[in-house]
Every structure is written in C-alpha cells, then in structure tokens.
Amino acid sequence: MSMTSAAFPWENGRPPHLPCGTGDIAENVLTPGDPDRVRLLADMLEEVTDFGRKREFAVITGIYEGQRLTICSTGIGGPSTEIALVELAMLGAKRVVRIGGMSSLVAEYAPGSFVAVDRALGDTGTARTYRAVGGEAKASSRIVAGLVGAATELGLTCRPGVVASTDSYYFGQDRRYRPVDDGQDLSANFIGRFQAEGAIGVEMESEITMTVGGAIGLETGCLLGVHGNRATDSWLDDYEATQRNLLRIAGRLFSSTEWELRG
Secondary structure (H helix, E strand, O other): OOOOOOOOOOEOOEOOOOOOOOOOOOOEEEEOOOHHHHHHHHOOOEEEEEEEEEOOEEEEEEEEOOEEEEEEOOOOOHHHHHHHHHHHHHOOOOEEEEEEEEEEOOOOOOOOOEEEEEEEEEOOHHHHHHHOOOOOOEOOHHHHHHHHHHHHHOOOOEEEEEEEEOOOOOHHHOOOOOOOOOOOOOOOOHHHHHHHOOOOEEEOOHHHHHHHHHHHOOEEEEEEEEEEEOOOOEEOOOOHHHHHHHHHHHHHHHHOOOOOOOO
16 A cells, blocks of 8 residues: 655645646646636637646646646635645646736726736735745746736736735725624724735735745746725626636737747
8 A cells, every 4th residue: 555645745646636647737827716717718728638626726728829828726815825836836837827806906907907916015824934935925027027018919908016915805805794884893904004005906815826936936927807996996796808818818928939938
C-alpha cells in the first residue's frame, strides 16, 4: 500500500485539491472565484478538456486565440485561493490572472467597467502569512499594461488602479447583515479607510493572488469587472457579459506576442 506524505499529500502526480494532474495545466491560467463561471466561459475556448470539480475547484484547459489556456476557480477568499495558486504552480503554471468582480468605491467606475489591479491594500490573513517570506501585493507591470492594452483593442474601458482586499464580505465591507436597516448593524467604516488609503474598489482575492503568487514564483495580475458601486449604490444584476469580457481581455493578453508572455 502506498503512503502519502502529510507534508506533501500528492499521489501519482495529482494534488489533493485540484481535480487534475501532470500535463493538464497550461502556463497561462485565469482564476475566477466562482466554479460556475468556469462552466460559463468554457464555450469560449476550443478543444476544451474539462477535468471536473473538487470542492470549490473547477478546472478546464483549452485553446483561446491559438494559445493554450487554463481556467481554474479558487472559491472565495484567501485559504482556497492559496491552495489553487500553489497547486497550479506545482503543475506548471507560470502566469496567473485573477478574473473576478469588485465593488467600486468611486462613482466614475460604473458597473460593467474594468480595472487592471496594479496594487492591493489590505491585511488578509493568508497574504500576511506570505509577506513573511517576501510576498508583495503588486502585479506584474507588463500584465497590467497588457490588460489595459487588450481592453482598448476590444473597445472596452479598463484602467489601472489600487483595490482593497478583505477577508469579510459583510462587516468588513460595511454591508448590512440584517434584512432590515433597524440601526442595530455594526459599522467600522472600513470603506472610508480603504478610500483614504487610495483604493478605488474592494474585493476578496487580489491581495492574496499577488502576494502568494509572487512568493512562489508566479507572474500575477488581477482583472476585475465592477459588479457594484458603493458610491452610487448601484448593482449589476446580470454579470454574464462582464464575465465573458474578462476572458476576452485576459485571453487577448495571453494570445498576443506584443507582451512576450509565452515564455
């Protein structure tokens, strides 16, 4: 009977969490949070192999604009995102771009627009752990520039910006956690603090993606679609078009030779 190491619980080249193994992962990977978005985007790729889903991790690999591309969901927040990044890197990923949603903190970023994150604020637990070994919440400058350029080619608006990442969806983003605003909800004005530090948006995975990715040798970036705007209290009810445009922008980045991302 084979024994799997507790310090390295892989078996036959397969990790304990992602539903795939050696040779299944492309060098370029997009990481949405929601596994259902992997299924949503699958029909935009050619020659797709669907490796299935384990827990929050759904993985496919296919061809987009002539280049091999993997899409792997991370789930919500730091711990599951760290698991996905580490296992992707060990399976051969070189570059990872998070594609997901954020709430804008400024009125001019309307729902449906896009942000290429160049830096993330925050103090999420997972990022704090990886800062101890040199990780920084900064994106690859060529990925940021490439995302903005790819969006422009596609006729879409994408601007670089700073976002704040938090481990909390409700209290940490000053959302009500009662169905009726009866004045009893706690508020610590987290959004005001994020704005004062220069953040134009808030979400839950960018700090982790860039800090963990940098520490383990991945080239990373984050492309976010604005799902809501806290300054105007507007919300994007149907985000399918925004999600598809995230793939169009990031896929164009990886398919172009202009930024020499093929390694």
